């Protein structure tokens with residue numbers, strides 16, 4: 099086994115793999131070390147319940163990566179050569195209200211217009227305006243998401259130079275709730291879009307979330323929600339195949355404890371079992387800001403302190419993965435078919451109050467359940483006629499009742515299933531072959547990126563966004579004072595989600611290693 103490589107990458111999450119793959123294709127000898135027995139971090143498909151049922155343990159919809167040149171140009175030939183394929187269902191997202199009403203967001207904005215018109219003709223017009231604005235802003239969003247961020251001061255100065263920029267700044271500063279109340283009159287329509295913002299683990303009342311509606315809608319209508327054939331892990335598999343094809347290695351059960359630094363330059367890593375792996379050129383690390391100080395030798399104490407002060411989202415995530423005897427039958431009707439299905443109360447205020455409950459460390463009075471049953475689109479993941487469901491809810495990481503999540507997660511999973519059964523006819527004990535639940539604590543056990551059960555690693559607040567994510571020191575994927583050490587992770591720019599953001603880290607590395615990013619690591 100090689101103990102020296104050009105590039106050593108700590109962690110096989112998709113972002114580390116993306117960065118490593120660009121470098122491997124550019125001719126660097128790459129070694130990826132993963133602490134788990136499996137690869138992919140949050141982009142993984144596993145038989146979590148019974149053999150033959152393949153569940154996406156974390157991410158299931160690949161949304162923001164679709165505009166990344168990694169896939170849009172097939173830079174690394176993941177589609178052409180390494181078997182990555184996506185389905186794009188016509189309804190990415192649907193709200194199902196408790197009284198049986200539904201509201202679908204289609205890729206086709208005309209059809210969404212007609213859906214919203216069922217609730218309010220005025221809101222349908224307002225939606226049209228938002229959709230058009232989102233389409234107009236989309237090229238600006240996509241041009242900035244997959245390369246290193248511009249400094250925050252420069253970004254704000256740029257926005258302040260035009261009316262359009264100032265409009266955008268206003269929306270960026272508002273809460274989703276403020277924006278939705280300004281634009282829509284109907285509470286169901288408001289709630290539908292507020293829940294979309296909530297998928298970022300933020301309450302609709304959180305300031306600085308208004309822009310999410312435009313980003314989400316712009317992507318959803320232009321690209322759809324990508325459902326990887328075979329499961330989320332197909333992306334990980336394609337990236338690993340690419341790395342190996344270019345002479346790289348990817349090892350499991352290798353926990354990195356320390357980044358070696360000599361004369362202010364990262365020179366390799368040391369694993370838990372005492373093995374040293376040297377890096378001739380650079381080290382890439384999926385290392386949470388709260389862990390950097392303990393793992394990186396000689397880190398500046400102020401950089402460390404600021405990194406450890408990064409804050410988590412108020413909501414942590416709990417998931418239930420169920421193996422089912424048959425596809426789900428929704429009480430609202432057979433038309434309920436979308437990548438993400440949100441189970442919502444009849445009153446918008448109830449949704450807002452549930453997010454408030456989380457803020458005070460309580461369980462949400464009304465569960466905030468979302469469901470994906472991707473066997474609706476890709477039956478290859480289960481035995482013939484069977485199905486799977488991925489159900490998620492939000493909860494505080496630290497329970498107010500003092501019980502541990504290990505003690506209480508079974509009860510919480512039952513609460514989730516019972517609530518979902520109010521919307522679904524066949525989700526009783528006889529319908530479920532087996533299920534697996536990940537509490538916020540399990541979530542952080544699967545990857546330190548999901549510390550505190552925060553599926554974005556740290557909160558997506560204004561002060562932890564853009565070039566200041568996770569901190570102003572670390573916002574350019576580098577650590578001041580430590581050369582040739584580069585960061586990846588959901589806590590880095592642009593944030594949590596399957597973005598393929600490792601591309602931006604790779605760009606930074608290509609520059610330092612005097613490689614031409616435009617020429618190498620691209621589809622020929």
Ligand SMILES: Cc1cc2nc3c(=O)[nH]c(=O)nc-3n(C[C@H](O)[C@H](O)[C@H](O)COP(=O)(O)OP(=O)(O)OC[C@H]3O[C@@H](n4cnc5c(N)ncnc54)[C@H](O)[C@@H]3O)c2cc1C
Pocket residue numbers: 108109110111112113114131132133134137138139140141155156157158159160161162352353354355384385415417541544545546547548552553554586587588589593594595596597
């Ligand atoms: C429940 C859940 C549902 C989600 N759903 C979606 C979704 O539908 N769509 C979407 O876009 N996003 C979703 N996300 C978010 C998305 O999964 C993550 O943002 C993304 O996977 C982060 O990728 P990453 O490569 O940056 O980090 P990770 O996937 O966390 O990868 C980091 C890897 O590094 C390894 N590692 C860390 N430290 C060490 C060490 N010291 N030594 C060795 N290995 C180490 C970890 O084990 C892990 O494998 C979801 C997340 C969760 C938790």
